[in-house]
Amino acid sequence: MDIETDNPEAEVALTRPQRRLLRRIYNGRxxxxxxxxxxxxxxxxxxxxxxxxxxEERDAAYEAMRKQAK
Known part of the structure; x- marks a missing residue:
């Protein structure tokens, strides 16, 4: 089951800058x-x-990922 089909509003939950940073963080990890x-x-x-x-949990988890990537 695809997460995007379950909750269409969740698709816009991550901003474009957040998605871009996450892609950079996880590229070749x-x-x-x-x-x-x-x-x-x-x-x-x-x-x-x-x-x-x-x-609120999403923002905290995103920040944790960002900090660990440094």
Missing amino acids: TVPIVVNDQPFLTFREASRHLLMLAP
Whole structure:
């Protein structure tokens, strides 16, 4: 089941700059980023997880990913 078909509003939940940064962070990554005790190695895994979260939790998880990528 595709996450985008379940919740069409979730498609716009991540802003374009957020999607671009996540794509850069996860491009060619060999070491996963761990957020909420879950490892993420690809953009698709990370964005799917973020879209399932409530807006406040999504922002916190996004920031955690951003900080770990530095």
